[in-house]
Amino acid sequence: MRVKRYVVNALPEAVSIIRSELGKDAVILNTKEIKVGGFMGMFCKKKMEVIAAIETNKAQAPVQQSPKSTPKVNAAIEQILKGAQRNATAVMEPPPGAQAETRDERADREQFIIDEIRDLRQLMVKLSKQDSDRAAMSDQLLELKAHLEEQELDSQWLDRLLQSIVDKQFEDQTEYTKEQVWEHAAAQLEEWLHPFADQEISREARVIHFVGPTGVGKTTTIAKLAAEQTIKQGRKVGFITSDTYRIAAVDQLRTYANILNVPLEVVFSQMDLPKAFKQLAERDLIYMDTAGRNFRSELHVSEVNSLLQSSEPSETVLVLSMTGKTKDMAAVADHFSKYGVRKVLFTKLDETAVYGAIFNLIMNFELYPTYMASGQTVPDDINRFQVRSYIQHLLGSGSR
Structure with missing residues (x-):
């Protein structure tokens, strides 16, 4: 066995030297803090003594750069090593005049170094794997x-x-x-x-609630679906809106209601719902438009959820716009999924060329896509979600 002693400023520095001189199979046998230099016990500096060893039959030349490595990866690792060394040195060498450290403080510092080395090792492995994957x-x-x-x-x-x-x-x-x-x-x-394919809004539900952030197109989507039901299916549809936060929201839905000859009820709180349902008692299907809020806040989600309680067979559909940020859509989906919302409808596909968010939301939150909408034309510009059609959007020309 070959044993060698190193005196360094910090442990990360020793790791780098040991790896270069003894190879990747070397092991650290012992580490301890020592004092060097000075005069008659004064002005000495704290150092780390590191004892490392390697089996003689495993001794090898300094590790050479892998032919698969890239300058970018090596530069990143070198930068991380330097950063770790600076941080560890700062921890091991307190400023002049500082009080002597306690045993607990020393243990905390040693643990800090150990954690930093572990994180560094994990990152180096990750970078190396990414580099080899690219080469493969x-x-x-x-x-x-x-x-x-x-x-x-x-x-x-x-x-x-x-x-x-x-x-x-x-x-x-x-x-x-x-x-x-x-x-x-x-x-x-x-x-x-x-x-998750071949899903649709339940035919058994009489009340359909539409929820989602501001500006995702809930009102226009409701009008498209209502037109399909009234014109093509011959069903009697009614509207309820609780979106009283936006000044023009009620007027927009009222305009669609007048065009389609559909009654509209406006509610300001949960207390108004029984009366609204009574007024629409003869309707076959009721679409309820809810207010768009900051649904990245769970509090706002719970407020809207309180309006979705109904004694009638009902279903809730989350409406998300493809122009939204992926992380924001994921946060909204996460909050609503906690209340059992599983159906989703995507809008504004004509305003983007990025479609990965749809796949992420379906798979990560187990959402069932119902429709994909694009454009403002009522009752057109909305279609049932089709897996193959979506994949063609996602893969682009390469899928043809």
């Missing part, structure tokens, strides 16, 4: 990866998708063409979405 992927896979990153597909699903294609290529012992890569991606996405 074909140009076709890299192109698909770049495309779906632009589509804002969650990394967890993107990684699984790419791995499934890599595994399939290994099984077939061939490298796929771009067309084959896109075909496999489409097939895998369709398989994942299959349990």
